[in-house]
Amino acid sequence: xxxxxxxxxxxxxxxxxxxxxxxxxxxxxxxxxxxxxxxxxxxxxxxxxxxxxxxxxxxxxxxxxxxxxxxxxxxxxxxxxxxxxxxxxxxxxxxxxxxxxxxxxxxxxxxxxxxxxxxxxxxxxxxxxxxxxxxxxxxxxxxxxxxxxxxxxxxxxxxxxxx
Amino acid sequence: xxxxxxxxxxxxxxxxxxxxxxxxxxxxxxxxxxxxxxxxxxxxxxxxxxxxxxxxxxxxxxxxxxxxxxxxxxxxxxxxxxxxxxxxxxxxxxxxxxxxxxxxxxxxxxxxxxxxxxxxxxxxxxxxxxxxxxxxxxxxxxxxxxxxxxxxxxxxxxxxxxx
Numbered sequence: 552x553x554x555x556x557x558x559x560x561x562x563x564x565x566x567x568x569x570x571x572x573x574x575x576x577x578x579x580x581x582x583x584x585x586x587x588x589x590x591x592x593x594x595x596x597x598x599x600x601x602x603x604x605x606x607x608x609x610x611x612x613x614x615x616x617x618x619x620x621x622x623x624x625x626x627x628x629x630x631x632x633x634x635x636x637x638x639x640x641x642x643x644x645x646x647x648x649x650x651x652x653x654x655x656x657x658x659x660x661x662x663x664x665x666x667x668x669x670x671x672x673x674x675x676x677x678x679x680x681x682x683x684x685x686x687x688x689x690x691x692x693x694x695x696x697x698x699x700x701x702x703x704x705x706x707x708x709x710x711x712x713x714x
Numbered sequence: 715x716x717x718x719x720x721x722x723x724x725x726x727x728x729x730x731x732x733x734x735x736x737x738x739x740x741x742x743x744x745x746x747x748x749x750x751x752x753x754x755x756x757x758x759x760x761x762x763x764x765x766x767x768x769x770x771x772x773x774x775x776x777x778x779x780x781x782x783x784x785x786x787x788x789x790x791x792x793x794x795x796x797x798x799x800x801x802x803x804x805x806x807x808x809x810x811x812x813x814x815x816x817x818x819x820x821x822x823x824x825x826x827x828x829x830x831x832x833x834x835x836x837x838x839x840x841x842x843x844x845x846x847x848x849x850x851x852x853x854x855x856x857x858x859x860x861x862x863x864x865x866x867x868x869x870x871x872x873x874x875x876x877x
Binding site for chain 2: 579581607610611614615618658660662663665667683685686688690691692693694695696697698699700701702703704705706707
């Protein structure tokens with residue numbers, strides 16, 4: 552679950568996106584969204600956004616953001632979130648999030664509602680204690696990040712092998 | 715982390731895919747892969763595959779599958795996995811996995827190495843005790859599914875609101 556902020560030239564908006572994909576081993580992301588989402592017009596027009604990473608303590612805000620519309624709601628005000636200015640893009644960072652990734656849209660594949668974007672700047676709140684993300688199952692339940700397993704040694708061999 | 719099996723007309727193969735995306739609220743998936751992956755040719759030619767969902771107890775097999783190549787390795791034999799026949803596609807199911815989703819490729823977006831596919835059959839091993847999936851962070855570490863949070867009531871309101 553990530554939050555995606557946009558700025559349409561007049562105002563900021565936020566949407567909740569359940570499904571993101573990190574592509575390849577490069578700073579390229581894709582999300583799926585479409586015209587049913589009020590932010591989509593701003594995303595298409597400005598061709599930039601911020602992917603903000605919320606943590607489990609923010610779950611009710613994240614679900615709330617996904618269940619109201621920017622057409623009639625100032626989501627920053629309603630959910631008591633703080634908009635911060637980014638380094639590169641005009642879409643706002645969300646101060647309360649664990650990380651904020653400023654992105655430029657590099658392609659919109661309308662047929663599949665896929666927006667492909669590239670990170671141009673990123674910052675992380677390293678002082679933040681709660682770092683667990685949440686992931687939508689799709690049925691209204693969410694899975695919280697659990698323990699971490701290290702397989703860096705095993706993965707290192709990947710450099711010398713094809714897949 | 716999912717395993718993707720293919721059948722090229724002669725033999726079965728498996729690849730490890732870190733990044734999948736469930737698109738929209740439909741049984742459509744996308745993965746990113748490309749020519750560097752031996753399975754890619756079979757995927758393009760047969761236009762079908764099986765997405766097999768492994769759990770945390772299978773992590774070393776999953777990483778192992780991702781660090782050797784089908785060009786010189788029978789991965790089912792090497793990793794002691796059992797190939798089962800699917801209902802619709804020729805790519806094999808993996809018996810040891812939690813779930814197996816038979817998929818037809820509906821689009822290949824070469825520019826971004828995105829393969830879009832649709833589920834045509836699925837089965838789940840409901841008797842399996844270990845159900846926790848693992849997710850690649852990208853640096854050789856993996857996050858195991860933790861606790862589950864229910865927000866079904868809150869999400870129900872989504873049906874009556876735009877996003």
